[in-house]
Amino acid sequence: MIKLLKTGLLFCSIALTSCTAPINWDMSAYEEQDGLTASIENDRLTVLWNGDNEHELRLAFTLIEGTPTIDNIAIKKNDGSWNVIANNVTPEYSIVSGIRRVTQQQTEPLWRFRFMLTPHSG
Numbered sequence: 001m002i003k004l005l006k007t008g009l010l011f012c013s014i015a016l017t018s019c020t021a022p023i024n025w026d027m028s029a030y031e032e033q034d035g036l037t038a039s040i041e042n043d044r045l046t047v048l049w050n051g052d053n054e055h056e057l058r059l060a061f062t063l064i065e066g067t068p069t070i071d072n073i074a075i076k077k078n079d080g081s082w083n084v085i086a087n088n089v090t091p092e093y094s095i096v097s098g099i100r101r102v103t104q105q106q107t108e109p110l111w112r113f114r115f116m117l118t119p120h121s122g
Helices: 002-019 105-112
Strands: 038-042 045-050 055-064 067-077 083-089
Touching: none
Parallel strands: none
Antiparallel strands: 038 045, 045 055, 055 067, 067 083
16 A cells, blocks of 8 residues: 555656656656556556455546546456546645644643754744
8 A cells, every 4th residue: 555655646746747748657666566566558557456355456647637637446356347436536735824823831742752843933
């Protein structure tokens, strides 16, 4: 699963830098593993892996008009047909920025564990 997440992050970084250019998937560091494979076909990165209870899962990434897109997510059991769970899923990002003011009583437990807080002036 970690490899799948790394593959997804790789996809996002490539997608965000290439926008509308043809996708240049770099698979030079890729090593196939038992139960986990990745392949590229028609500007689409497809990841296949073995799930629980004899299920196989598929996750395909692509770009549609410059937008990183999960082309499809699918699952199948044994040698059955693929059951598509979702098509053309695009990520939505929400960023919240702000300042949170805390009291010394709230920060003392963090200091005991040597967790450093970012100072803020203002």
